[in-house]
Amino acid sequence: MAKERLYLFDTTLRDGAQTNGVDFTLADKLAIAAMLDELGVDYVEGGYPGANATDTELFARDREFNTTFTAFGMTRRPGRSASNDPGLAALLEAKADAICFVAKSWDYHVRVALETTEEENIASIRDSVRAAKQRGPEVLLDCEHFFDGYKANPQFALACAKAAYDEGARWIVLCDTNGGTLPHEVETIVSEVVKTIPGSHIGIHAHNDTEQAVANSLAAVRAGARQIQGTLNGLGERCGNANLVSIIPTLKLKSEFSERFDIGVSDAQLKKLAQVSHALDERLNRAPNRNAPYVGESAFATKAGIHASAIAKDPATYEHVLPETIGNKRKVLVSEQAGKSNVLAELERIGIKADKDDPRIGRLLEIVKEREAIGYAYESAGASFELLARRTLGKVPNYFDVNQFDVNVEQRNNAKGERVTVTMAVVKVKVGDDNMISAAEGNGPVNALDLALRKDLGKYQKYIAGLKLIDYRVRILNSGTEAVTRVLIESEDETGERWITIGVSPNIIDASFQALMDSIIYKLVKSDAPA
Numbered sequence: 011m012a013k014e015r016l017y018l019f020d021t022t023l024r025d026g027a028q029t030n031g032v033d034f035t036l037a038d039k040l041a042i043a044a045m046l047d048e049l050g051v052d053y054v055e056g057g058y059p060g061a062n063a064t065d066t067e068l069f070a071r072d073r074e075f076n077t078t079f080t081a082f083g084m085t086r087r088p089g090r091s092a093s094n095d096p097g098l099a100a101l102l103e104a105k106a107d108a109i110c111f112v113a114k115s116w117d118y119h120v121r122v123a124l125e126t127t128e129e130e131n132i133a134s135i136r137d138s139v140r141a142a143k144q145r146g147p148e149v150l151l152d153c154e155h156f157f158d159g160y161k162a163n164p165q166f167a168l169a170c171a172k173a174a175y176d177e178g179a180r181w182i183v184l185c186d187t188n189g190g191t192l193p194h195e196v197e198t199i200v201s202e203v204v205k206t207i208p209g210s211h212i213g214i215h216a217h218n219d220t221e222q223a224v225a226n227s228l229a230a231v232r233a234g235a236r237q238i239q240g241t242l243n244g245l246g247e248r249c250g251n252a253n254l255v256s257i258i259p260t261l262k263l264k265s266e267f268s269e270r271f272d273i274g275v276s277d278a279q280l281k282k283l284a285q286v287s288h289a290l291d292e293r294l295n296r297a298p299n300r301n302a303p304y305v306g307e308s309a310f311a312t313k314a315g316i317h318a319s320a321i322a323k324d325p326a327t328y329e330h331v332l333p334e335t336i337g338n339k340r341k342v343l344v345s346e347q348a349g350k351s352n353v354l355a356e357l358e359r360i361g362i363k364a365d366k367d368d369p370r371i372g373r374l375l376e377i378v379k380e381r382e383a384i385g386y387a388y389e390s391a392g393a394s395f396e397l398l399a400r401r402t403l404g405k406v407p408n409y410f411d412v413n414q415f416d417v418n419v420e421q422r423n424n425a426k427g428e429r430v431t432v433t434m435a436v437v438k439v440k441v442g443d444d445n446m447i448s449a450a451e452g453n454g455p456v457n458a459l460d461l462a463l464r465k466d467l468g469k470y471q472k473y474i475a476g477l478k479l480i481d482y483r484v485r486i487l488n489s490g491t492e493a494v495t496r497v498l499i500e501s502e503d504e505t506g507e508r509w510i511t512i513g514v515s516p517n518i519i520d521a522s523f524q525a526l527m528d529s530i531i532y533k534l535v536k537s538d539a540p541a
């Protein structure tokens with residue numbers, strides 16, 4: 011039997027942008043859209059052209075996506091004609107494959123918030139959908155507060171939806187805007203709606219205020235809806251939107267859905283899901299949620315003991331799906347043996363030969379565990395792990411010593427009487443028998459320290475001449491009693507090779523210094539610089 015198609019609509023860049031503390035740049039939006047496109051999401055809602063400069067610029071561009079790139083905006087204002095509404099005009103001008111209008115569908119909101127009549131609200135929907143259809147793109151209508159509206163006045167809520175459908179809108183999206191509706195209510199109400207508008211034209215847009223946005227989305231599908239709206243990692247204002255990162259694998263891996271429905275995400279694309287989820291957190295400079303279903307670091311982690319030994323016999327004993335299917339990993343924490351074999355595998359990957367019975371392997375594992383406990387994350391800093399491994403195995407020469415450094419930040423008036431902040435670093439380095447002092451000014455303490463450190467390394471200078479610092483990320487971790495700072499530095503050399511190093515300390519300059527030192531030494535090791 012042919013499966014029915016379910017469509018995924020991502021609104022990370024529009025509704026997700028309402029999240030407290032999230033502020034997407036144009037580059038962020040393009041990168042996230044590209045990621046969603048590669049994942050196989052059918053619709054990507056990019057933003058609200060006309061509402062802010064970033065979104066206006068985004069929709070002025072040509073883009074090459076397979077996904078239906080969608081612009082969001084309001085229906086015409088009450089009391090205006092569609093041709094005489096600048097907001098609507100900006101939306102219709104946007105370069106978009108689809109337009110998603112939002113309109114009221116709760117009579118109470120029409121009266122109190124919009125201060126207009128029910129008739130005028132419906133006319134505004136009809137006129138706006140018609141005007142958009144004439145321009146060519148696909149049209150969607152988000153029915154704001156649909157479920158609350160339906161409970162208060164089902165005839166009016168349905169009439170709003172029906173007006174858009176009759177004008178040729180491809181999708182009528184039922185929104186649980188306040189997020190307070192429960193799954194059984196969603197199922198009942200959607201079942202009623204699909205008697206008037208075919209389910210193949212109905213979408214669900216759920217918010218997570220009772221932590222049931224995913225359940226509400228699935229309930230709507232059970233009742234006949236065929237489009238699901240949501241965001242990556244459940245981003246969104248208040249408690250967030252329905253989390254597509256949980257919905258996608260549920261649709262792909264749970265037989266109730268996978269036997270009846272196809273989605274645009276292939277099995278191969280599903281394997282990228284964990285990476286997509288983590289890449290979004292990385293871009294937002296947030297720590298990924300370890301306990302996130304399917305993609306979290308702990309989603310398939312089991313503590314040593316009877317579970318672990320059962321998992322070793324057959325993973326299905328304690329896993330509801332296979333972690334590899336969504337690009338995640340099984341993790342058993344951590345019998346000495348399992349830890350050792352992880353470390354050995356990692357050493358082999360980076361080309362360090364080691365004997366499994368070498369006691370130094372056990373010591374390396376201990377050091378990694380100790381350091382990870384205080385905030386180091388060697389998974390994200392491969393170059394620092396490699397150096398740590400080489401050092402523990404006694405394979406890193408002592409190229410140079412930094413005997414002292416000093417960073418000074420000063421705020422003062424310059425000769426023109428302007429307030430300026432000047433940063434200067436002085437570094438004393440010993441290379442062989444030579445003592446050197448370098449000083450540099452920078453646009454901040456870490457920049458000044460980096461410049462001073464790399465200014466003169468004597469005979470090693472030629473090896474690091476092409477070294478560039480290309481990214482610098484800081485995260486404050488609260489581990490135990492005091493906050494510590496974790497710094498990740500990404501470097502690049504003249505060959506284009508990139509590597510990441512890490513430093514952790516209560517002091518941000520110390521943490522940065524560790525990461526800078528690792529980066530330089532990694533480059534010397536990689537270049538086979540003589541000891």
Ligand SMILES: [Zn+2]
Nearest residue numbers: 025187215217
């Ligand atoms: Zn919303």
